[in-house]
Amino acid sequence: MSPIALVARSEFLRRIRSKWFIATTLLAPLLTIAIVVVPVVAITASGGDEVxxxxxxxxxxxxxxxxxxxxxxxxxxxxxxxxxxxxxxxxxxxxxxxxxxxxxxxxxxxxxxxxxxxxxxxxxxxxxxxxxxxxxxxxxxxxxxxxxxxxxxxxxxAPTALDFVTVRDEGDAAGGAEIGFLIANVLGLLVYIAVLLYGAMVMRGVIEEKTNRIVEVVVSSVRPFDLLMGKVLGIGAVGLLQLAAWGVLLFALNLAAAPILAALLGPDVAPPVAGAPGAMPTAGAPSELPFDPGAIAAVLTPGLLVSFVLFFLGGYLLFASLFAAVGSMVDTEADAQSLQVPVILPIIVPLLFLPYVVDQPESALSVGLSLFPLSSPVLMVVRMSVASVPLWQVLLALALLAVAFVGAVWVAARIYRVGILMTGKKASFRDLARWVREAA
Amino acid sequence: MPSALRLDSVTKRYGQTLAVDRVSFTAEPGRLFGLLGPNGAGKTSTIRMIAHITAPDSGTVTLGGEPVSPATQRRMGYLPEERGLYRKMKVGEQLVYLGQLKGMGAHEAETAARRWLDRFGASGWYGKKVEELSKGMQQKVQFVATVMHDPALVILDEPFSGLDPLNADVLQETVAELREAGRTVLFASHRMEQVEQLCDDLCLIAGGRVILAGSLREVRQRFGRDTASLEFDGDAGFLDGLERAGAVRILSRSAHAATLRLAEGTDARDVLRAALDSGADVDRFEVHTPPLAEIFRESVSGAAARA
Structure with a gap:
């Protein structure tokens, strides 16, 4: 096994066996469902004595x-x-x-x-x-x-109905607009949270190895670059596994939610799963589920799911290597607070454009933002959920993201190899520039 | 596969600081090589280049004639001065991982880890998490990680620091065995008495430069027999008299013993005579080469004066 694979495997196994991983994997979907279900149950339960x-x-x-x-x-x-x-x-x-x-x-x-x-x-x-x-x-x-x-x-x-039909290669989606907006927001937020969550995990891992001093032993066996890449890839695999587990669990819980609600509330109550009753009076879905699964499937196509995974991975790889560089520069997590701002900012800023892109998916600014590598991981997926994006733009965004990733790794690896062996001294930006320039 | 470690005019700069300045030495297989120097002398910088963690700006480092590389890294074991382990990982798992990073197979690494833990009376630790172990226990695990892949070159940076005397003895024994087995052992320390006790060859660096190098015996001989140790019963006032006169420098003294460095022109017999004249009973009187600590001190300050 290559050194990168060895490090990645160790990082992966170590983390998925931890209590933290097991707890968050199981609890997050339950919590999400609870956030949706509890108010419904509470409101319906008190519905009998509604004034x-x-x-x-x-x-x-x-x-x-x-x-x-x-x-x-x-x-x-x-x-x-x-x-x-x-x-x-x-x-x-x-x-x-x-x-x-x-x-x-x-x-x-x-x-x-x-x-x-x-x-x-x-x-x-x-x-x-x-x-x-x-x-x-x-x-x-x-x-x-x-x-x-x-x-x-x-x-x-007599009813006057206007259906918004989104025309796609995979087939037309009727009534998909609202669900498209919702999915756009969910996917965009998910990419953002995932990149931040697992990127910060990489940073903490680097700081841990540094404060533990194990890093000097490890780099006497493998190149710092291999250690960096192994760590980033191993934690990336942890992220993918966790996202997949969340997806499966949420899907299963959602299927189970209707019968559970029915059991809780009595069979005669139609369970409106998402949000309080009347919160979305316009949804008008004929089914008892909040959203027609067919409509969700029409938006959440395999193409979008694959793109979601690819853009998550691309964004993660790009930012995780930068997080690793930040981690290598400090001795404690507290020291990392201010240094990670330049890394976190490019993840947050695209989020501010999310509502705009949902609203104007075809504008020049939206297209530009969905191609630009620092914002494409969040915004391309958002655009794809609400509009039909030409394949070449998706591929171009991925290619630009790959280029940005290579550049980020190049810089991060140079900072990392020097940073991990430095203790006690705080590096200035001038030091950093020297590390990047001089790395031999 | 016995492999000599050879440094040839190795230089390393960090920014404006010249950390290692044209350092050359050879550590032979089957011998214990002591790399000595005060803090900040460039020991760790030198060792990191040997371990191929950093690269020299100029000069070469070879192991068995081969320039250091990822391949030579597999034939080295490095125990850094600042050392640690993954706290949440189990001892066995950790050793297997570190062994695999050195190119061992998983099964081979597990066998070696178990054998070495047995050897240190620590078989019960295999399934324990590192954070459950005491500091001394962790150090043993770290030592096992250093030698489990049977490296040709073993680098030990201050290996005795923090070890209790019992464990220090075990470690000393193991190091002696590695030497017997034809391994090259590089031992970095600033603890002179340990070096004096263990090392065959030594190299003293200060300010990034080699100040003194050679076998322990050569180095001692170079300094001549200009030190006297005596044990006596009686008034120790004569020592102060000798020192005031500039005839000797007192290296150490207690109520009934002293070690004196003789000034140039002072004969050892003058010291003995002074002791007897003061009316003290002299139980022991010996003339010998200065202790390594003294050689070390003198060489470093001499080099500083020349610089």
């Missing part, structure tokens, strides 16, 4: 109250009243009423605004439900006033 609001309706038009009572949201009980607005307001203030909905006479002509008076303003969900109910009732009444018959009203109520 019904008593809302007094003062209908000055005299034509809307009946229709409105039919459109009332589940949590609202409309009470018709003729009391003057001032006294109703006083009752709300005293707490005798939860709220008052005032529908002025001129509402139908569009010259006045409906008002909802309450002490708390109502939650987001309630606001949107009320707005929808008032709007649809008013619209129907206006149409009727304009002489529209029942057929016209029916036609008006």
């Amino acid at each position: 019904t609001r008593e809302v007094a309706v003062r209908d000055e038009t005299g034509r809307l109250a009946d229709a409105l009572a039919e459109e009332a949201p589940e949590s609202v009980l409309f009470l018709r009243t003729g009391a003057p607005a001032d006294s109703l307001r006083a009752q709300v203030l005293r707490g005798d009423l939860d709220a008052v909905l005032v529908l002025p006479a001129d509402l139908l002509t569009g010259e006045a605004r409906a008002r909802y008076l309450s002490r708390s303003g109502g939650g987001l969900t309630l606001q949107s439900e009320l707005r929808g109910a008032v709007r649809s009732v008013v619209r129907a009444e206006r149409a009727r006033l304009a002489g529209a018959g029942d057929e016209v009203l029916e036609v008006l109520d």
Whole structure:
């Protein structure tokens, strides 16, 4: 076995057997699921005693109250009243009423605004439900006033659907846009977290070897470059294994989540897995799962998954070698804090562009950022999730990333070979430049 | 495969500092070679070039006639002064890994690790994590890692520091065996009494330069028999008298014994006479070469004066 392979194997085995690895591999998916499931369970569990609001309706038009009572949201009980607005307001203030909905006479002509008076303003969900109910009732009444018959009203109520279809080589994905945005964010964040997590692991490993003084024994057996590469590759394999394990576990837990929720909440409750009920009222997925697995599969194509792995690896290799260089320059992790800023910054900055790239995947800036090697690991995957990226751009980004990686390793190895043998003295940037220049 | 280690005019610079300045010496197989020098003399810099961790700016280092390389690294065992192990790793696993880095097969490394641990009465440690071991135990493991691949050249940098006397004896025995077996042993230290006791040849460096080199006997002879040791019963005042007169320099003294370096022109008999004249009973009187520590001190300060 070559020295690099020996070092990589030892690093890999040592880490995957550690308690840390086993704990994080198992706990992270459980935690992720818990973050999603616990609020749902909690909200649904308390759903039985959800308060019904008593809302007094003062209908000055005299034509809307009946229709409105039919459109009332589940949590609202409309009470018709003729009391003057001032006294109703006083009752709300005293707490005798939860709220008052005032529908002025001129509402139908569009010259006045409906008002909802309450002490708390109502939650987001309630606001949107009320707005929808008032709007649809008013619209129907206006149409009727304009002489529209029942057929016209029916036609008006008929659903108007607009599907966003993303055209891809692998096949068209209907309704994939929202899921595309979501996947773009998840994958982008994942690359970012993974590069940072495993890059920092490389740095800690280097510092550990240095403070342990084992490094001098090791480099009397293998070249520092081999030690560096072995370490980076071994920990990279740890990262891939952990990401794969997380993927499989999350998938399995997600499959298990629906039956578990059903068991927890009773069979008659439809389990909305992602987010609180109503948080995504527009999702409109026909299935009980938050997202239609078919739609996810349409975005999360094998091509995207392969690219995700490649860009993660490329970004990891690039930044991990720089992290190793930082680790070799210091004696303790505390000393590394300030030195790792120049390494972490190029990982964080692309993240700030993530929303922009999701929004404008085809702009020149987005294309440029997804090709530039310091930002491509995060942003190319993001772009690929929301747009159809030509293959040549993906390959170009990977090639540029490979070039950047070779350059980073070249510099890092030179710093590393000197740094690992230095103790006590803090290296200045001028020292670093000399190490890189002089390495023989 | 006995292999001599040969340094020829090796020079190494770090920035503006000349760490090693045209150092040449040869360490022969079957002999224990002592590399001596005060802290900062360039010992570690020299050793790192021998171990092919760093490369000299000029000059050559050869082992068995072959320039040092990754291949010669496999025929060396290096125990650095600052040493450590992977704390979370088990002793056996660690030794096998370090053995494999030296080119051993996994099975071969395991056998060697077990044999050496047995040898040090440490067979029970194989499955233990390093962090569970005491400092002295860890040092034994480090020594095993240094010699388990049966290297032609063994480099030991201050190997005795931190060892209790019992373990020091075990180590000394093992080093003697390596010498018997025809290995080349390079022993770096600033502890003169150990070097005097163990080494066949020595090389003294200071300020990156060789100040003194040769076999232990040659070096001693070069300094002549200008040191007197005596044991006596009585008033020690005569020692102060001799020193005040500039006839001797007192290297060490206790209530009833002293070692004196004779100034030029002072005869050993003058010392004996002074002792007897003071009325002391002299139990022992011996004239010999100066102790290595004294040679070392004198050579270093002499070199500093010349520089």
